[in-house]
Amino acid sequence: MIGKTQSILFVAMVSGVLSLFAGGIAQADQNRAGNPHLVEVFTTSASPITRNAYLSWASSGVIDLHIYELDGIQRIEARLSKGLTADPEQSKRDVLQRFQQMHEEDRARMQLAAMGLAKAMQYGIDRYPAIVFGGEVAIYGVTDIGEALHRYQEWREGRKR
DSSP states (O other): OOOHHHHHHHHHHHHHHHHHHHHHHHHHHHHHTTOOSEEEEEEOTTSOOBOHHHHHHHTTSOOEEEEEETTHHHHHHHHHHTTOOSOHHHHHHHHHHHHHTOOHHHHHHHHHHHHHHHHHHHHTOOSSSEEEETTTEEEESOOBHHHHHHHHHHHHHHHHO
16 A cells, blocks of 8 residues: 555656646647747847737747847946046946946846847857747847748748758
8 A cells, every 4th residue: 555645756756747748748739830949039229029929929838038138238338337427436436336236127137138148149140130949040130029930930841841
């Protein structure tokens, strides 16, 4: 006879395996439909991204979307250095104080922008906006994620023929 603790552990293990299996099926279905699991957007504040058509596609929860505003660091640096004096020592103290008082949102934006710059270099992205599907295919010059997905799917269908 199995004890209550062993029975609970068994049920938990089976549930975990089934959820992993179901997740794999959902991802396979997503990939069969021509939709990648990972979508990474590389842009700047001057080229805002449109997500309207993308929202219904992403509602499945299987899509992992990352939007990197590559000019995020420069925009925050400009704010930190605004109105500094000509005295280098005073300016250094002022910037340090401003940096220490920065909101967590701004820190997160800077970190995300830095990650985006590193990823763009890793992928060889040489212009923006760029939308990368599955870490493999880049669509340049498009700011609408739904349109980029459509182009990606067309490209993928062309490769299968």
